[in-house]
Amino acid sequence: MRKWNIGWGAVSHCNMNCQFCYSKHRRKYSNDLVFDDWIKFIDENHSKINTINYGTGENTLEDNWFKLVSYIRENYPGIRQALTTNGYLSEAVKNPKNMQIFIDAVDEVDVSLDFCDEKNIMSFEGNQKHMSGR
Ligand code: SF4
Structure with missing residues (x-):
């Protein structure tokens, strides 16, 4: 059976407000599904899934996201799990329970940073300069 590598935006909200964020409209105009929906989805589809990469918003803001990856x-256990984070992960794992889940359940982490300073990372103008290589 063919297996899929999926990107899952379980959590769309974020602790940052980047002007260039591709998911800001989604978080403004639609509601996220809830934990029970996530479990139903994975219970029904796990046999077709090879890997999951969690992105879209900052998933580590939600304790339920940690519960999901643990579940x-x-x-x-054959499903490989990866996280794309803006760095808030480092705060979330100060909770020892989250840290243990992270160690046990997350196989890969990508930290998505466009700039190293707050002024530019929050600025659309800064992002345009970045995109055009100026
Ligand atoms: S950190 Fe990522 S998800 Fe959050 S607002 Fe910025 S671009 Fe969007």
Whole structure:
């Protein structure tokens, strides 16, 4: 059976407000599904999934996201799980429970940074300069 590598935007909200954010409209105009929906989805589709990369918003803001990755590791250990984070992960894992789940259940982390300073990372103008290489 063909297996899929999926990108999952479980959480769309974020602790940052980048002007160039591709998901800002989604978080403004639609609601996220809830934990029970996530579990139903994975229970029904796990056999077709090879890997999951969690992105879109900052998933580590939600304790339920940690519960989700833990549930998947426990019940479907063949699924590889990766996280794209803006760096808030480092705050979220100060909670020892989250840290343990992170160690047990997350196989890969990508930290998505466009600039190293707050002024530019929050600025659309800064992003345009970045995109055009100026
Ligand atoms: S950190 Fe990422 S998800 Fe959050 S507002 Fe910026 S671009 Fe959007």
